Amino acid sequence: MSHHPPFQQVEASRPDFDADEQWRVTKTVSPDWTPGTGANGRQDLxxxxxxxxxxxxQEAAKFREVDPAKENKGGLYKMMISAVTPRPIGFLSTVDAQGRTNLAPFSYFNIACHDPPIxxxxxxxxxxxxxxxxxxxxLETKEFVANMISEPFxxxxxxxxxxxxxxxSEWPLSGLTPVPSKLVKPARVGESAFVMECVLEHHYHxxxxxxxxxxxxxxGRxxxxxxxxxxxxxxLLVDTGKLQPVSRLGGITYGRTTRAYEMPRPVFDKEKEKEEVKAILAKV
Known part of the structure; x- marks a missing residue:
């Protein structure tokens, strides 16, 4: 028995989806941050x-130590998926050895390499x-297709x-469009704007x-x-605003990607010439 109100009741109390909130890039959290100063200290966060x-x-922030060997596995799952966020979603299409189709989302998913693309x-x-x-x-067919999920579907x-x-098969239940792949048997999702045809590279139990x-x-390669x-x-740069990617958060929560800020990577040969960096390095 669930301790939560029915989802439709909860959703009815929330504001409507805001389609007008589109992709935008803002300044960083603290544009005046300088090396060696640690957390930005922005008081309105x-x-x-x-x-x-x-x-x-340390007296302000109390920490709980969580020993995975002593905790309920369901609790560990809840904690990890709500903390390691946001996560890209692996929307995978496969076929079994008999040729029956399958389509399902998985939140333990990411890129691992670009050369080769994995x-x-x-x-x-x-x-x-x-x-x-x-x-x-x-594992049986050694093939799958990874389809990125976007807000329109x-x-x-x-x-x-x-x-x-x-x-x-989940395909007809979703109403999404199976489109034949070029190199593997599983179909790709026609509604997805970014799709990867993959073959099994390695697996580990x-x-x-x-x-x-x-x-x-x-x-998968x-x-x-x-x-x-x-x-x-x-x-080959993908426009995030047009892709409208969806991420997984904790529980049944999904995340939108509508705002961003940019931070260039520091270059040591340039940064070491700044007085505040020289002062830090002199103490090391």
């Missing part, structure tokens, strides 16, 4: 006045004997997370302290990208 973001004020996805399994359907399909993508039994197989990490013309320029 939550917790700054109270000293919670000042590492020198994506990483990790699966947690229902028990020590059974694999998640998508993982099983990848986020509801359809989320619906593919339904706990359908193996062999039941994970075991808990009791020796039970609980997860699998999969590395990208053999072909499909990028919609309007979101990419001649240098």
């Amino acid at each position: 939550p917790g700054v006045k109270e000293g919670l973001w000042d590492g020198k004020k 994506v990483m996805v990790a699966f947690t399994h229902p028990n020590g004997q059974e694999l998640k359907g998508t993982c099983e399909n990848i 986020v509801e359809a993508a989320n619906f593919t997370s339904i706990d359908a039994p193996k062999g039941v 994970l075991h808990n302290d009791a020796g039970v197989r609980t997860g699998t990490v999969v590395l 990208v053999k072909l990208f499909h990028v919609r013309d309007d979101i990419i320029d001649d240098t």
Whole structure:
């Protein structure tokens, strides 16, 4: 029995989705920050006045030590997915050995390398004997397609997370469009603006302290990208505002990507000539 009100009741109390809030780039949090000064100390950010973001004020910020060996695994899951955020979503299309299709989102996903182009996805399994359907399909056929999720079809993508039994395809339930891939058997999502056709590069099974197989990490080599013309320029830079990417946060929460700020990487040969940097280096 859930302790939370029905989701439709909760959602009805919230403001409408703001489609007018589009991609914009602002100044950084503290444009006047100087080397060696630590946290920016901006007082209008939550917790700054109270000293919670000042590492020198240990009396202000109390920390809890969480020993994974002593905690409930469900609690660890809740903590990790709500803290390590935002995360890109691996929206994977696969086929099984019988050719049956599967489409599902996974939040343990990211790029791992660009030369060669490698994506990483990790699966947690229902028990020590059974694999998640998508993982099983990848290990059997050695192919998958990673489709990036954008706001114009986020509801359809989320619906593919339904706990359908193996062999039941999520494609028709979502209403999304399967488009034949060029190099692999699984179809790509026609609504996705950025798609990667992948073949299995390597996989590694994970075991808990009791020796039970609980997860699998999969590395896929990208053999072909499909990028919609309007979101990419001649240098291969993708326009975030046009891509409208969606990220995963904790629980059932998704994140929008509508605002950003830019910070150039410091170059040591230039920074070492500044007086404040010279002073710091002299003390090292």
